[in-house]
Amino acid sequence: MSSEQNAKSMSIIVTKGALDQAYPPFILATTAAAMGLDVTMFFTFYGLSLLKKDLNLKVSTLGNPAMEMPMMGGHMAMPNVLAAIPGAGALTTVMMKNLIKKNGVASIEELREMTVEAEVKIIACQMTLDLFDYKPEDLIDGPILGGAATYIEVATKSDINLFI
Amino acid sequence: MADEVLDVKGMNCPLPILKAKKKLNTMDANATLQILATDPGAIADFEAFCRTTGNTLLESSEDGGVYAFVIQHTA
Numbered sequence: 741m742s743s744e745q746n747a748k749s750m751s752i753i754v755t756k757g758a759l760d761q762a763y764p765p766f767i768l769a770t771t772a773a774a775m776g777l778d779v780t781m782f783f784t785f786y787g788l789s790l791l792k793k794d795l796n797l798k799v800s801t802l803g804n805p806a807m808e809m810p811m812m813g814g815h816m817a818m819p820n821v822l823a824a825i826p827g828a829g830a831l832t833t834v835m836m837k838n839l840i841k842k843n844g845v846a847s848i849e850e851l852r853e854m855t856v857e858a859e860v861k862i863i864a865c866q867m868t869l870d871l872f873d874y875k876p877e878d879l880i881d882g883p884i885l886g887g888a889a890t891y892i893e894v895a896t897k898s899d900i901n902l903f904i
Numbered sequence: 905m906a907d908e909v910l911d912v913k914g915m916n917c918p919l920p921i922l923k924a925k926k927k928l929n930t931m932d933a934n935a936t937l938q939i940l941a942t943d944p945g946a947i948a949d950f951e952a953f954c955r956t957t958g959n960t961l962l963e964s965s966e967d968g969g970v971y972a973f974v975i976q977h978t979a
Contacts, residue, residue: 767917767918770918770922771918771921771922774918774921774922774925774926774953775921775925775952775953775956775957776956776957776979843916844914844915844916844919844943845916845917845919846915846916846918846919854922
């Protein structure tokens with residue numbers, strides 16, 4: 741799908757692995773690829789978990805004070821302190837998944853599949869694999885294993901570089 | 905009448921664009937694709953998509969909450 745007439749390129753550093761935080765990188769990568777850009781994604785730290793074969797993504801209210809959920813015609817605040825209550829994380833995850841379905845938003849699994857289909861180049865951070873004791877076989881097929889230098893080489897040649 | 909029709913009603917960003925691109929890939933040069941969507945963001949998005957890719961946006965209209973776009977596969 742990449743670069744028919746548009747020779748522009750984009751790279752994204754993906755550092756976060758929560759369900760809500762997984763959307764921006766996959767949406768931008770798939771759309772850029774559809775618009776003819778050559779796209780590279782570098783998955784590092786918690787972002788690396790988005791490459792695991794079995795995704796079990798969750799939403800947390802912690803560190804996300806702006807979060808509010810639509811409810812009964814209004815919006816309910818989801819304060820940080822909620823995260824301390826057992827089951828609150830599971831509840832917000834269920835709420836988010838319902839919103840995703842109701843609004844015709846793609847699942848992360850679907851977007852990731854489209855990312856691979858669009859021939860987006862995927863780099864999995866070797867250091868993160870070591871740090872969190874993941875094995876390459878825990879990940880989907882396709883990622884190149886590399887480190888900062890592998891990414892920087894791509895970044896020096898890209899028109900757009902994003903850190904998400 | 906467009907050569908092909910793609911129904912992405914009910915789908916949200918970025919699915920209308922991704923599905924349209926996938927469909928265009930299967931179509932001959934200069935063939936036309938009509939896309940039916942309910943995502944209001946698709947109006948600006950299909951304009952940007954066409955400007956960037958070099959495909960031609962022949963038509964953009966709205967009728968009762970359904971947006972219709974016709975794209976000619978020129979890129």
